Amino acid sequence: MSLPDTMKAMVTMGHGGLEQMVLHNDWPRPAPAAGEVLIKVAACGLNNTDVNTRSGWYSKTVTDATTGGAFEEVGEEDPTWGGNPITFPRIQGADICGQIVAVGDGVDRARIGERVITDGWLRDPDDPGNMDKTGYYGSERDGGFAEYATTLAVNAVPINSDLSDAELATFSCSYSTAEGMLTRAKVTARDTVLVPGASGGVGGALVQLAKRRGARVIALASEAKHADVAELGPNMILPRAPENLRAALGDEKITVVADVVGGPYWSNLIDILERGGRYTCSGAIAGPMVEFDLRTFYLRDLTFTGSTVIDPQVMQNLVKYIEAGEIKPALAATYPLEELREAQAAFIAKQHTGNIVVTP
Structure with a gap:
């Protein structure tokens, strides 16, 4: 098979606003190194990590909610998920569906x-469980907002499914994040799980994956999106931020x-947790700075878990769930790669319920 020397790619040139994403029609096509594969990208999902990495929101100098725009100050030493600098130019995009x-x-x-x-999750092949030796696709190496992309062979997971390329490109980041959270919180059929932001990609995945475990699920979402969220199967749907959550x-x-x-x-979420309850977190799109009463935490025997780097087995399990039809995609919209800026603007504005995907 003859492969072109160049490709179309949307390249992030630095931290800042949407203008930092620049379309190139003659970007050098990557070649697979030892232990790698070359994928012809059919579709690539868009996630908060793409927005946050571009804008530099992960830096401790930023205390605002995720806006997708440029911030006045972004620390040079900690602007990525791992608290380290990023090398530009960078092709972002972690959720590829395509063909080797x-x-x-x-x-x-x-x-x-x-x-x-x-x-x-890019892991050290000799030490895959070591979180300190991990990187993320589209952050520590180029990802899928292009016609072609390389990755480690072990990170290209075969899948047999009748779902479309765009539908399959919704799963990797959102659903692995959700499954990682539920695993850290040890969710079982004995639990009742509250999911804020249930209309988003991770929120919708949390609803489905918690239900798959047999848990009872209460979703919080804006009322305009309740019908879409209902299709995911929660036991109850409440408004996004009830004035009195306990009463609701x-x-x-x-x-x-x-x-x-x-x-x-x-703080409203923490206040309604049962004694011995668990709080698990993998994001802060409404803002990273919160009011925390330590008395609620220790007097009620709560457990808090952060969840970022997931176990290597999670993606393998997700593929099994997909192939068995146990979870379904929440595809909100598809944009051509040339309109990635518009796609991110819609994503940030939460114009859609579920995941947004771009296609080369």
Whole structure:
């Protein structure tokens, strides 16, 4: 198969606003190194990590909610998820669905032609469980907002599904994040899980994956999106931020809060947790700075878990769930790669319910 030397790519040139994403029609096509594969990208999902990395929101100098725009000050030493600098220019995008078209040394050529989705966590092959040796696709190396992309062979996960490329590109980041959170919180069928931001990509995944575990699920979402959220199967849907959350919940006893929202409403979520309850977090799109009463934390025997780097087995499990039809995609909209700026603007404005995908 003859491959072009150049490709179309949306390249992030530095921290800042949407203008930092620049379309190139003649960007050098990458070649797979030893242990890597080359994927012809069919679709690539858009996630908060793409927005936050571009804007520099992960830096401790930023205390505002995720806006997607430029911030007055972004620390040079900690602007990424891992608290380290990022190298520009960078092709972002972690959630590829596509086909392997070439392999590097040491990779079985029989993999050429495989349909795959990507595991975004880049691990040390000799020490895969070491969180300090991890990187993220589209952050520590170029990702999928392009016609072609390379990744470690182990990170290109084969999948057999009737779902479309765009539908499959919704799973990797959002659903692995959600499954990682539920795993850290040890959610079982005995739990009732409260999910703020249930209309978002991770929120919708949390609803489905918690239900898959047999848990009872209470979703919080803006009322305009309740019909969409209802299709995911929660037991109850409440407004995004009820004035009196305890009253709105009625007799429901919340044992787990699975949160990617944070912000000024955060203390309300903690206040309604049952004694011995668990709070798990993998985001703070409404703001990272919260009011925290330590007395609530220790007097009620609560457990807090942060969740970022996931176990290597999570993506393998997700593929099994997808192939068995146990979870479904929440595809909100598809944009051509040339309109990635518009896609991110819509994503930031929460114009859609679910995940947004771009196609080369």
